[in-house]
Amino acid sequence: MNLVIEAVESQPVARICGEPLLEIPQDLYIPPDALEVFLDTFQGPLDLLLYLIRKHNLNILDIPMAELTQQYMTYVEMMRVDQLELAAEYLLMTALLIEIKSRMLLPNPKTAVEEEHDPRAELVRRLLEYEQMKTAALRLNQLPQAERDFSIIHVWIEQKRTEQLPHINMDDLRSAWVAILTRAKVNRHHHIKREALSVRAYMSQVLRDLRGFEQVEFYDLFSPLATVAEVVVTFLAILELAKELLLEISQSPDSGMIYVRSINAA
Template sequence: MFSMKKDLQLEQFSGPLDLLLSLISENQLDISQIAISKVTEQYLDYLSQLDESKAEELADFLVVASKLLLMKARKLMPQFALAEEEGPSLEDQLRLYKLFVDASRKINSLWDQPQRGFFRVEPPRKAEGFVWPENVDPQAMKETFLHLLSRLKPPKDLPQAYIDKAISMKEKIDTIRNLLKKRKKAYFFDVLDQAQNKTEIIVSFLAILELVKQRTVFLSQDSTFGDIAMEAVRDEKELI
């Protein structure tokens, strides 16, 4: 961005060119009273003292000077109108130029600061936890809750119940096998007599059927509705 370090010294103005452009664009200074030739003369004298690396400053100045010259011509000769195809008005261009100048100064001031990075500010967190509604009084809520608790009847004692020990089919199968190891023959009623409840009777009956299914026990019955004899199978021929 164009910037002239040396201040201009004119009859109606003294200061940097940026300020001159700002005053003219805001109609605080009449451009017809400014000698453009003196502005050009002072700036060319300033450029002659710089090396060739500052050639871009000369190009920037030529753009600004031509705009100042056009502005002065329009001021002195109102009949000199700007056609639509020529683009935006010079005043609009100067305002845009001023925006860039101000932005460049702001960037330069930030660049000179030690901190060149900025972190995103964390948004305020919302309060966590339960929030009472505005129309509810916590103390009144507490008293209402205590009143409801006082109206509750104490729970009745539940009747005591005894749960019989459950026996698995595996345990009953092992019991029958151990019995047949001690005896050559055992009877179904003897096994049922050892049962403590109906559940154990059913488990005992299922255990005998499982032993028959596994071909490890042979059953026999001398009469209808008579006791069932159980014998351990030592030879598969006994099952025939």
């Protein structure tokens, strides 16, 4: 028996730099706030209770109140008297644990109307809700956060705005031109003569025809009695005006009709 006691007493209380320390030095100084850092690791009494339950593998749905209360009070007693502002909520939970423990020791006669009520039910509900919120907070904290896991960089890129020309289907424009050319061939004369036609003059004529109108159908710019040469020059005048951005050619998405409008008039 003496050998067992001597073996226990010879166990070191701590190790410093690998060297065993057999007894606590008499001049060891413990700061008054030495336990403050330990207590700050818990976010409140529910956090401390949940820590004790998980540490000792207790069933949260069937909490042994006597064991849990004793462990909880051991932690609370480590708080200093001058730390009441930190220990107030912990002391309140201590009173609640003692109340639950006392209610479980008292007999609970059941009547025909009242059902048996577990005094631990409210505490278990609060612990489960707190554990869910704590787990969700840990998952959110694992998500990448700006200025913690990565930095936000703002890059200024100068962009030159490009002018978007109106979209028109080239096949429809070609079909419209073929239809006008076919109509002009019907009015072809057999008199052979040289016609001096000016594209610039027809450009002015097209602009005059567009004056006062928001837009004009492509076919209306060609006279039904125009010859092939006049139709060709008129078409070249329209293309030249579109090239010089003096008019705009557009197409209706519903009917496919081609329209021409003067940009100055818009």
